[in-house]
Amino acid sequence: QVQLVQSGGEVKKPGASVKVSCKASGYTFSIYGITWVRQAPGQGLEWMGWISVHNGNTDYAQKFQGRVNMTTDTSTSTAYMDLRSLRPDDSGVYYCARVRWGKSDFWGQGTLITVSS
Amino acid sequence: DIVMTQSPDSLAVSLGERATINCKSSQSVLYSSNNENYLAWFQKKPGQPPKLLLYWASTRESGVPDRFSGSGSGTDFTLTISSLQAEDVAVYYCQQYYSIPHTFGQGTNLEIK
Numbered sequence: 001q002v003q004l005v006q007s008g009g010e011v012k013k014p015g016a017s018v019k020v021s022c023k024a025s026g027y028t029f030s031i032y033g034i035t036w037v038r039q040a041p042g043q044g045l046e047w048m049g050w051i052s053v054h055n056g057n058t059d060y061a062q063k064f065q066g067r068v069n070m071t072t073d074t075s076t077s078t079a080y081m082d083l084r085s086l087r088p089d090d091s092g093v094y095y096c097a098r099v100r101w102g103k104s105d106f107w108g109q110g111t112l113i114t115v116s117s
Numbered sequence: 118d119i120v121m122t123q124s125p126d127s128l129a130v131s132l133g134e135r136a137t138i139n140c141k142s143s144q145s146v147l148y149s150s151n152n153e154n155y156l157a158w159f160q161k162k163p164g165q166p167p168k169l170l171l172y173w174a175s176t177r178e179s180g181v182p183d184r185f186s187g188s189g190s191g192t193d194f195t196l197t198i199s200s201l202q203a204e205d206v207a208v209y210y211c212q213q214y215y216s217i218p219h220t221f222g223q224g225t226n227l228e229i230k
Binding site: 035037039044045046047049050059061062095097101102103104105107108109110 | 178
């Protein structure tokens with residue numbers, strides 16, 4: 001069965017970086033993309049960007065341009081989301097999801113990132 | 118960016134009654150070459166990841182009960198739950214995947230009356 005398993009939660013200080021992993025199984029990793037969505041406490045869902053596993057092409061929301069880097073490792077079927085220069089308002093739950101033609105059908109369990117001094 | 122606006126923000130419906138959530142996009146999400154609306158609906162419960170309910174505005178995802186249906190085209194869309202069940206209490210989001218960024222609506226909180 002399709003599964004996306006994300007790395008555990010982390011606490012970071014402002015200005016630091018965080019790298020969240022998303023390990024996929026149960027499907028052919030390369031024919032789907034991976035999208036990343038976050039939810040700040042008490043807020044709605046926010047689309048951060050996506051990566052094509054096939055060719056590594058990425059699209060990021062303007063808000064995260066210059067601070068985010070999405071990558072994949074096809075040898076381990078793992079996607080990564082690296083967010084730099086963290087601020088307290090980056091705190092929240094970060095989700096990865098499998099995506100094809102824009103349709104995000106399977107999601108990871110979420111990773112809680114807390115940014116606090 | 119395409120702005121997605123949902124209404125209402127919050128909704129209370131009696132068990133067994135119909136629930137209707139609206140979603141309006143700031144520009145059309147209908148792709149003329151394939152006549153598909155690039156619009157999805159998600160259900161979000163606390164502590165759980167979003168669950169895809171519908172895509173292409175009205176195609177039900179595998180395993181989703183048929184009490185969930187979607188309609189609309191262009192800029193105006195509706196999610197309908199025909200007979201509300203207790204397990205449907207959640208926040209519902211629409212999302213457009215017509216253009217980058219794939220923006221979400223602000224969410225509609227659905228409760229039992």
